[in-house]
Amino acid sequence: MNLTGAQALIKSLEMERTEVVFGLPGGCILPAYDPLLDSTIRHILVRHEQGAGHMAEGYAHVTGRPGVAMVTSGPAATNLVTPLCDAYMDSVPLVAITGQVARSAIGTDAFQECDTVGITRSVTKHNELVMDPEELPLIVRQAFHLATTGRPGPVLIDVPKDVLTARIDWWWPTDDELLASLPGYRPTVKGHPRMVREAARLIAAAERPVIYAGGGILKARAAEALAELAELTGIPVVTTLMARGAFPDGHPLNLGMPGMHGNYTAITAMQEADLLIALGARFDDRVTGRVDGFAPDARIIHVDIDPAELGKVRRPDVPIVGDCRQVIGEVVRAVRALLDGGEVTLPDRTPWRSRISGWQERYPLHYDPPVEGDALKPQFVMEALRDSAPEGTILASGVGQHQMWASQYWRFTEPYTWVNSGGLGTMGFSVPAAIGAKVGRPDRTVWAVDGDGCFQMTAQELVTASSERIPIKVAILNNAYLGMVRQWQEMFYDERYSEVYLSPDLPDYVKWAEAMGCVALRVEDPDEVQPAIDKANAVDDRPVVIDFRTDAREKVFPMVPAGAANGDVVVHPSQATATRKVVQ
Structure with a gap:
């Protein structure tokens, strides 16, 4: 069977039982998008390449199968660096395919050329520039094997445009050929x-x-x-x-x-x-x-x-x-x-x-109950979301205070229901990762808990969710601040709040979400929390966004200050008046 490199690439993905690819086309990867029209693989068109990477991560988190992202060269590839690093830090199996300028143009500073392999070498488990079209099937098979065996991680395949347009005789490597091509890779699985x-x-x-x-x-x-x-x-x-x-x-x-x-x-x-x-x-x-x-x-x-x-x-x-x-x-x-x-x-x-x-x-987890006139307590919102969640709900989070409250106050009863950015701590992770998780587990309810700072970084992917009919639910804990930074400035910088205020009303999250095709609600009073969550859980044909206006004064406790020993853990002020040493 004689195929183009692009056809061989897509057929190789099919051989690896790829269900979905998250991506965005462009010049150098364009040949690979034509055979997608005839493929069984679902393609989800993102609004930013970073979103493609995080969606692939969310998919991998909940399925255990490698997520696949495909983007073009230059700025598209560099936009993928953050999710690659995120996946590398958290050992998430990912296969990234990037377009590259034609082989004859490499090194000439051609339009949208960059050294993708060099840039991503430190944030991938393995990466490779394909210089021989005949090797494409083997390189794809290697990528999936490396991404999912041993310590999982991201693998990147950089494909020049003329490799995609060249013609090859189709072949698919056997298990023996795969292992022979990776002579130095034999992860130890049995304990001594x-x-x-x-x-x-x-x-x-x-x-x-x-x-x-x-x-x-x-x-x-x-x-x-x-x-x-x-x-x-x-x-x-x-x-x-x-x-x-x-x-x-x-x-x-x-x-x-x-x-x-x-x-x-x-x-x-x-x-x-x-x-x-x-x-x-x-x-x-x-x-x-x-x-x-x-x-x-x-x-x-x-x-x-x-x-x-x-x-x-x-x-x-x-x-x-x-x-x-x-x-x-x-x-x-x-x-x-x-x-x-x-x-x-x-x-x-x-x-x-x-x-x-x-x-x-x-020393149980503790927060002060609200008094008349107080803004919503974010912990109260998390408890309400938790108690109303259907069985098997998947929870994704961004990074910051809301991430810690989500982990603290949710009750996790089964594995693969928590999707978050741990090692890299990537703000903006939540919304696209939740979309990927919902694609991977369409039978599950998926909630994304986000902060207003995180939400503003990748909210445009809700357009993807709306257009692709991926009905995730987003709870924004909107305290109008970069909350974790504010907490540190309050505790360690004498309340000198430098560049952390975001404003509760700019943007208008309800109007923004509605403009992206979502059902949108704003909640400012404790009595409104449960009805809003009930309404969100009842919607299953489009994304839902709830703007919870929360108290900016709330801090995450307990806390071990940076540079301190764990014996110096700080508990909630109601449980202690100062930093406590370990209680014997």
Whole structure:
């Protein structure tokens, strides 16, 4: 079968069972858009290339399959850099296809030429400039394999225009040909047996253990394995921002989210632990606080598919390279063998459970209830959204205060229902990511919680949602400020509010949303919250935007100040008059 490079590219995507491509055409990628007309692949036309990348991320978050974004050369490719970096930081499987000027023009500063491979080398797991049209099928197959195996991540294919117009004899590489083409790529998935046995012995001996579950649990589809380990050992679990939903919030062993804005119990349990079992977590600075003060008495078991993560921040006592799901299963079997063989008995952890219960009772999440005349409390809005959400609702968030309130106050009962930007912290992530999530799971309700600052960055993608009939729902927690920046300026810069005020009425979010084809509502009074949410949940044929006018004075607590140790966690002023040290 003789095909053009463009036809081979689209056929290769079909062979990889691609359902949808998010993209925007332009000169150099234009040949690839013609065979799309005859393809089974759905194309979603975005309004900005950054939106294509974030939609592909949202799709990948909820399906586990790689999201695909396709854009042209030059500025289109550079607009894709932010979502590529976001996906790289959060280990999201993504395949990006960018157009490039013809091979003969590369290096001449041709119109809309840029060194896409050079620009994206540090924010992709792998990238490649296609110089031989015959290699297109193999390069596409490599891209999907690399994006989804080992530590997932984004892969970029840069395709010159004349490669797309050249003709080739169609072929599709076999599994053996694929593996032979990647001789240096063999991710370790099984744990080292000696390390697994040593991990089991530490788990069986620890008096104050905590399971530190990171986003790698979700990437490895290891939620069931995590539950099995926790229930076998009775060890409490903290779920990082990227792992929310990996272990049900209603489970008695779930302590919630740790970190800079985690809850007091999760932060303090990690700090006081004598053993941390880190599973698919990378000891991020938002979790550890000041590293030399983090969990000073804890021995560390660290399981990760990426050997570069072991010892990068904290030296583990038992390092295990491998796939989280497989390694957890191996550890479970090793612990069972120790217990069933009578070699060990679990220590009495009653005092540890008692201390944890004491922290939970003394320092629950808290906000002051509103008094007459107060603006809406954002936490109250989150609780109302949570309590009204249909079963299985997917929640996407932007970045800032609203992201922390969303993670704190939502109840996650199943995995793959939380879509957020963790490592890069990308403002503007929420709306396009929610669109991608809804495309991936059209059977689910998808809410995007956004701040007014975030919303203004990518709101134009609601035009995409309206025109493509993708009925997401958006809750803007509009406090007229860059809220997290304001919180820091208030707490650490003597209330010197420099360039954080945004205005509650400019733009008019209701008129803007209506102009983009959405149902739009404004809510200023607590009594209006529930009716507005009910109306939004009832609309299923177009996007809905609710402008919640919230109190700018509200801060996110608890909080570990930047540069401080986790023992210096600041709780809500009603729970303390000053920074508290760890309560013994």
